[in-house]
Amino acid sequence: xxxxxxxxDALGNYTPQRFREPSNDPxxxxxxxxxxxPDYMPDxxxxxxxxxxxxxxxxxxLADVLQSDARIEEADLAGANTVETDILVVGGGGxxxxxxxxxxxKGAKVIxxxxxxxxxxxxxxxxxxxxxxxxxxxxxxxxxxxxVKGGHHYVDKPLAAQMVMxxxxxxxxxxxxxxxxxxDKYGDLLTRRAGGTSAPRVVYYRDYTGLEMMRVLRExxxxxxxEVWDYNPTVELLSNDQGHCAGAVVSSLKNCSYTLVKAxxxxxxxxxxxxxxxxGFPTSNHFGATGDGLVMAYxxxxxxxxxxxxxxxxxxxxxxxxxxxxxxxxxxxxAGAYLLNGHGDRFVDELGPRDxxxxxxxxxxxxxxxxxxxxxxxxxxxxxxxxxxxxxxxLKSRFPKxxxxxxxxxxxxxxxxxxxxPTLHYQNGGVVIDGNGCSTVRGLYCIGEVxxxxxxxxxxxxNSLLDIISFGRRAGEHAATEVLGRPHSNVSTEHLSELRxxxxxxxxxxxxxxxxxxxxxxxxxxxxxxxxxxxxx
Amino acid sequence: MSETxxxxxxxxxxxxxINAPGSLSVIQALWHAGYPRVKSVGCLxxxxxxxxxxxRRADSHELKMELGCQLLVEEGMxxxxxxxxxxxHHTYQLEDIKNSWEVQDQFHQIFxxxxxxxxxxxxxxxxxxxIEIERGVDLASKGRFGEAGELxxxxxxxxxxxxxxxxxxxxxxxxxxxxxxxxxxxxxxxxLINRLEMLRKGDLQITQ
Ligand SMILES: Cc1cc2nc3c(=O)[nH]c(=O)nc-3n(C[C@H](O)[C@H](O)[C@H](O)COP(=O)(O)OP(=O)(O)OC[C@H]3O[C@@H](n4cnc5c(N)ncnc54)[C@H](O)[C@@H]3O)c2cc1C
Ligand code: SF4
Ligand code: SF4
Ligand code: FES
Numbered sequence: 001x002x003x004x005x006x007x008x009d010a011l012g013n014y015t016p017q018r019f020r021e022p023s024n025d026p027x028x029x030x031x032x033x034x035x036x037x038p039d040y041m042p043d044x045x046x047x048x049x050x051x052x053x054x055x056x057x058x059x060x061x062l063a064d065v066l067q068s069d070a071r072i073e074e075a076d077l078a079g080a081n082t083v084e085t086d087i088l089v090v091g092g093g094g095x096x097x098x099x100x101x102x103x104x105x106k107g108a109k110v111i112x113x114x115x116x117x118x119x120x121x122x123x124x125x126x127x128x129x130x131x132x133x134x135x136x137x138x139x140x141x142x143x144x145x146x147x148v149k150g151g152h153h154y155v156d157k158p159l160a161a162q163m164v165m166x167x168x169x170x171x172x173x174x175x176x177x178x179x180x181x182x183x184d185k186y187g188d189l190l191t192r193r194a195g196g197t198s199a200p201r202v203v204y205y206r207d208y209t210g211l212e213m214m215r216v217l218r219e220x221x222x223x224x225x226x227e228v229w230d231y232n233p234t235v236e237l238l239s240n241d242q243g244h245c246a247g248a249v250v251s252s253l254k255n256c257s258y259t260l261v262k263a264x265x266x267x268x269x270x271x272x273x274x275x276x277x278x279x280g281f282p283t284s285n286h287f288g289a290t291g292d293g294l295v296m297a298y299x300x301x302x303x304x305x306x307x308x309x310x311x312x313x314x315x316x317x318x319x320x321x322x323x324x325x326x327x328x329x330x331x332x333x334x335a336g337a338y339l340l341n342g343h344g345d346r347f348v349d350e351l352g353p354r355d356x357x358x359x360x361x362x363x364x365x366x367x368x369x370x371x372x373x374x375x376x377x378x379x380x381x382x383x384x385x386x387x388x389x390x391x392x393x394x395l396k397s398r399f400p401k402x403x404x405x406x407x408x409x410x411x412x413x414x415x416x417x418x419x420x421x422p423t424l425h426y427q428n429g430g431v432v433i434d435g436n437g438c439s440t441v442r443g444l445y446c447i448g449e450v451x452x453x454x455x456x457x458x459x460x461x462x463n464s465l466l467d468i469i470s471f472g473r474r475a476g477e478h479a480a481t482e483v484l485g486r487p488h489s490n491v492s493t494e495h496l497s498e499l500r501x502x503x504x505x506x507x508x509x510x511x512x513x514x515x516x517x518x519x520x521x522x523x524x525x526x527x528x529x530x531x532x533x534x535x536x537x
Numbered sequence: 538m539s540e541t542x543x544x545x546x547x548x549x550x551x552x553x554x555i556n557a558p559g560s561l562s563v564i565q566a567l568w569h570a571g572y573p574r575v576k577s578v579g580c581l582x583x584x585x586x587x588x589x590x591x592x593r594r595a596d597s598h599e600l601k602m603e604l605g606c607q608l609l610v611e612e613g614m615x616x617x618x619x620x621x622x623x624x625x626h627h628t629y630q631l632e633d634i635k636n637s638w639e640v641q642d643q644f645h646q647i648f649x650x651x652x653x654x655x656x657x658x659x660x661x662x663x664x665x666x667x668i669e670i671e672r673g674v675d676l677a678s679k680g681r682f683g684e685a686g687e688l689x690x691x692x693x694x695x696x697x698x699x700x701x702x703x704x705x706x707x708x709x710x711x712x713x714x715x716x717x718x719x720x721x722x723x724x725x726x727x728x729l730i731n732r733l734e735m736l737r738k739g740d741l742q743i744t745q
Contacts, residue, residue, distance in 0.1 A: 117621065119694075120579030120587050134728045140736075144743050161743045168732045175724050178631055178717025180686075189726040206690065211584050215694050216720075219713055223628050231576060253576065286585070287578045320560045322609065326582060408607065518575055527573035 004365060004372030005342030007419075011371075013344055014417060016385035020338055023346045029356045036359040036366065038279045038312060045308055050502040051298050052440070058307035061278050065291060066298050066307075067503065068514035070496045071235045071535055072249060072258070077493070080249075080258040085111045085227075086483045087476075088248055088263035090234045091293070093121030094210075094465065095448025096269035097217040098472025099437075099479070101177075103267075104226050106480035111261060112226055113250045115233035115270075115288045115517065119218045122271050122286050122449065123468065126210025127329055127401065129202035130469075131462035132167035134189055138199035140164045146197045147463060151428075151456020154306065159454045162435050163463075166470040171203060174469065179216040181205050194461035195330055196353065202462040207329070207401040209465065232259075233292070233517050236496070237266060237300045237444065240489035245300055245444035247491045256532030262491055264483035265443050267475050268293045269468075272427040272449040273310070275519045282316055282325030283424040287522070292515035293450035297431050299499050302439040302446070306429025309457040314339075314357040316423020318379030320409055325423045328382065330354075330461060332399060336390060338383040340417065341369040347380075355458065358422040371419055381417035388414040426464065428457050437475030445475040548614040555610075563605045563616050564588060577618050583607045586695030589619040602663045602697045622700050625707040629714070637722040641680035644714065650706045651678045660698035660708045666691045670698050670708045677715045683723070686716035 034040045046060045050067055058066065089100045092114030104110045112118070133143045143164040148155045171189070175181070181203050182190045191200040205212040222228065231253040238260065240246040247262040270293030274285025283289070298304060315328040333339075333350045339357070341347050341364045348360035361380050364370050370378040384402070388395050395403055395414050406413040430452035437445040448468040455463060503510060513535065518524040525534060546559050550567055557566035564581070567574045579587035588605035595613025605618065629647045634640055645652065651674055660670035669688050676685035689712030698708045735741050 116576075116579055117585075117587055120585045124585050125580050125582055132729075134726070134732045136728070140741050141743050144745075157745045161745055165736065165741075165743065168729055168736060171729055172733060175720050176631075178713075178720045180716060180720045180724060181726070183724065183726055187724070187726055188728045208584075208690065211693065215692070215713060216717060218694070219710070219717065220631075222624060223630055286580045286582075321558070322560055322562045322565050521568045522575050522578070523568070523571070523573035524575050527575065529573070530575070 003368040004370035004378040007371055007373045010342040011416070014381065016383070016389045018386070018389055020340070020346055020386075023348050025347060025360070029353065032359045032363065033355060036362040037355055038281065039309060041279065044279055049506040049508060052301055052303045053298070053307065056307065059278055059310070061276055062273065062291060062294070062307055064512055065295050065514040065516055067508050068295070068512035069503065069510045070299070070499065071513045071515070072493070073535065074493060076535070077249065077258060077260060080260050082260045082262060083111070084262045084488055085109050086263065087265050087267060087479050088113065088261050089267045089269060090114070090248060091269035091271060091448070092118040092228070092230070093269060093271050093448060093468070094123035094213055094217060095468035095472040096267070097221050098469045099267045099269060099447060099476035100226050101217070101221055101224060102473045102476030103480040104224055106477060108480040108483060110226050111229065112221070113229040113232040113234055113261070115231070115292070117230045118221070118228050119214045120286060120288060121214065122289060123210050123465070124214040125284070125286060126213070126465055127207045127327070128194070128331070128461050129192065129204030129209045130171070130465035131194065131201050131460065132171050132203055132466060133164065133199070133201055134168055134171070134203065135191055135200060138201055140167065142198050143167065143201060147455070147460060150196045150460040151458055154456035156453030159433070159435060163454060163467055163470045167466055170466060170469045173473065174213065174216070177216050177220045179205070179213055195351065196460055213465065234296065235515065235517070236493065237296050238262070238491040238493065239300060239495045240491060242442070243301065243495065244442040244489070246489045251533050253530065256530055260491065262488045264486050264488065265445060265479040267437070267445040267447060267479060268297060268431070268450055269448045269472065270450050274424050276516065277519065278310060278424055281312065281422065281424040284313060284316060284325055284327040285424070287519070290516040290519065291427070292517060293446065294430060295515040297439060297441070297444065297446060297450070300441050300444060300495055302441045302444060303432040304430060305432050305452040306457055309428040310424060311354060311426035311428055311459060312358040312422040313425035314354055314361055314422055315382060315420045317405070317409070318419040318421035319373040319377050321377070323405070323408060324377070326405065327423060327425070328402065328405070328418065328420060332382065332384065332387070332402060335387055335394060335398065337387045340381040340383050342371045343369060353458070361420070361422055365421070373419060379419040379421040382420045383417050384413040385415055385417060426459055428452065428455055428459060433471070435474065436478035437471045438478070445479055447471040447475045546610050546612040548610050548612065548616065550616045551618055557610050559610060561610055563590060563608050563610055566610045577605065581606045584693050586693035587621070589621065589695055589697065591617045591619055602665060604665050604695065607665070622696050625699060625710050627707050627710055631717060631721045634718070640682065640718050640722065644677065644680070648706065648711055648714070650704045651711055653704045654678070654706060655704060657703065659701040659703065663697040663701040665695065665697065666693065668692060670712070673712050673715070674706060674708050677711050682715040683719050686712060686719050689713065689716060
């Protein structure tokens with residue numbers, strides 16, 4: 001798209017104003033979404049041809065990896081080391097840490113293997129906070145109702161009910177691990193309101209809720225003597241004679257070799273898909289968010305859901321390039337920031353639902369009213385100087401992180417508006433689980449962003465940090481009890497032979513290998529440092 | 538910010554000559570130049586502390602520690618990616634501290650080196666977040682954990698200060714200890730406790 005208004009012209013025409021006419025655009029959400037929201041782009045979706053969700057609608061790029069060939073052959077594993085543990089946790093974000101800590105404290109032997117370092121995750125990046133109904137005017141019922149409504153009624157109701165009831169105890173547990181929250185002068189938890197909720201319910205620590213959570217959980221975990229394998233991405237699960245999950249194949253980026261981990265239970269906590277850059281979108285997600293867990297679970301036979309539903313956050317930074325996709329918190333719009341197109345006009349109710357606002361921004365850019373920064377980048381203005389004009393000092397006092405971001409862009413958000421564009425933010429769907437985090441495959445637990453159902457087709461701000469701890473603790477506890485006295489079983493990659501048979505029968509191309517592990521621009525596949533982990537094509 | 542920032546600059550990253558637009562971070566510049574880079578990449582947003590680099594700028598002999606995802610390329614810069622150091626030898630469990638009267642005593646048993654701070658300022662100089670680390674260590678050794686912890690709000694646990702400290706104090710872990718004991722012993726929100734009580738008594742139910 002290069003049809004927008006040139007950046008310098010648009011900026012030249014811009015002056016901050018106290019008031020601008022609200023948009024009177026009558027377009028209905030449904031029509032707007034159908035025309036402009038990426039989830040509705042007809043050629044972005046396909047139907048799955050093999051596996052437990054055969055016949056279901058799925059995003060094309062995701063379908064490509066779900067139906068890809070495995071990265072390993074039986075032969076790759078011939079000389080591999082074998083290690084035994086009660087429980088293998090895959091993924092070192094908030095969900096994985098909560099599960100590992102809980103299981104280890106119950107007496108299970110736990111190994112946590114993660115792709116990057118422990119804590120390099122989406123969790124560490126969360127700013128806004130975590131939902132828990134603690135205020136007088138609020139109840140778990142209201143929290144539940146908001147969650148179901150927010151998820152467009154596609155929510156797995158028992159899971160949502162259990163999660164909101166866990167809310168207060170999740171906060172207590174986090175405090176017991178040593179996590180701080182912002183409190184008032186009497187020591188009560190402060191709360192703020194998330195979009196689409198009926199009461200202030202988000203508890204938080206500054207703009208750094210995820211950072212505070214992650215450094216505390218990491219410290220708790222390493223001090224609990226849990227074995228942590230960093231730079232050890234899991235590339236496949238292992239099955240036993242009955243088709244249950246009985247371990248995993250872990251690849252070490254440190255010595256370029258595979259290890260077979262025999263485990264009585266595997267807990268997958270691999271997070272989201274932002275770095276798949278669906279439809280070419282930038283993302284707010286960390287480097288390791290490439291949907292690996294979905295692929296591995298699907299091959300083992302686990303049922304997935306809502307594979308056509310993703311959250312695009314309206315305010316990702318569009319420019320400069322090195323920061324594209326970086327999240328700007330919804331709070332700036334809550335504080336009254338307008339969204340302006342290249343003509344300086346408002347074009348949407350800034351506080352509408354996230355999917356509606358994102359679609360409206362895409363419409364402005366597509367129809368030539370966006371601001372064109374260079375050949376490939378367009379966006380709309382987030383009118384931060386206007387907010388500052390109406391409330392002098394507000395940016396400094398309430399949005400220090402935004403000002404810091406401005407410094408990195410070489411602009412002062414109090415003087416100049418920021419160029420924004422929707423950013424791929426969250427995977428709404430994922431693995432189907434029950435209240436203990438059990439998938440439809442025995443021995444395989446899934447927790448956190450890799451799961452689906454809890455948030456239906458749209459997640460509310462603050463509900464994800466709650467879900468990862470609530471289900472993380474439950475899965476850790478359940479798995480630790482289940483594995484007691486259970487022997488290890490024989491492991492094999494039998495399910496991969498089945499996968500290849502099905503792919504061949506369905507006439508699927510076999511060139512692609514999954515899971516992805518890293519986005520293509522990191523050039524993992526051609527990096528000679530990792531030759532030992534590349535499959536001969 | 539404008540279209541003109543696309544000027545190319547020359548620099549070296551891990552001794553490889555690189556030519557990249559000035560709007561890129563050093564991680565992106567490596568990728569842009571076609572070099573692979575998998576390790577030392579995490580959040581790409583300055584909060585995970587993975588992307589540790591050492592930099593020398595064209596106009597200076599000084600070596601600076603920075604986060605590679607936050608550092609923009611400049612003409613004549615030399616950048617080296619650093620591996621992550623081994624974890625600290627300090628270990629403790631909050632549950633082993635029986636009550637808040639014992640925190641200071643326990644602290645000195647867990648972090649015996651903290652008292653030996655040379656006030657060399659090495660930690661402060663190495664911190665990409667500008668944290669007053671030396672002062673934090675001093676406050677913690679005097680038992681002022683609340684104040685000490687406040688200084689480490691923005692700490693991303695990149696461990697630069699740990700590597701810099703000649704006394705092996707592990708100042709970032711001192712900071713995190715200070716923060717954790719403050720939460721563990723002193724955060725007792727009555728609104729939360731009241732809600733937990735109501736839940737315990739079964740006063741709050743959900744109709745689906
Ligand atoms: C910028 C940003 C802001 C957010 N703000 C909020 C907020 O305010 N409130 C809220 O509730 N939610 C927020 N979210 C969402 C929330 O942070 C995440 O959904 C949640 O933290 C996911 O936790 P997780 O443990 O499931 O996954 P993650 O924290 O992403 O952890 C997954 C881990 O698995 C590892 N991994 C991936 N693949 C493999 C593999 N093959 N082998 C081994 N390990 C692997 C990853 O590297 C990572 O360490 C935000 C998200 C982002 C990106
Ligand atoms: S205090 Fe230490 S670990 Fe924390 S950000 Fe500064 S240098 Fe890094
Ligand atoms: S580097 Fe170590 S010894 Fe030097 S001031 Fe910092 S804490 Fe003290
Ligand atoms: S990649 Fe996380 S701080 Fe740079």
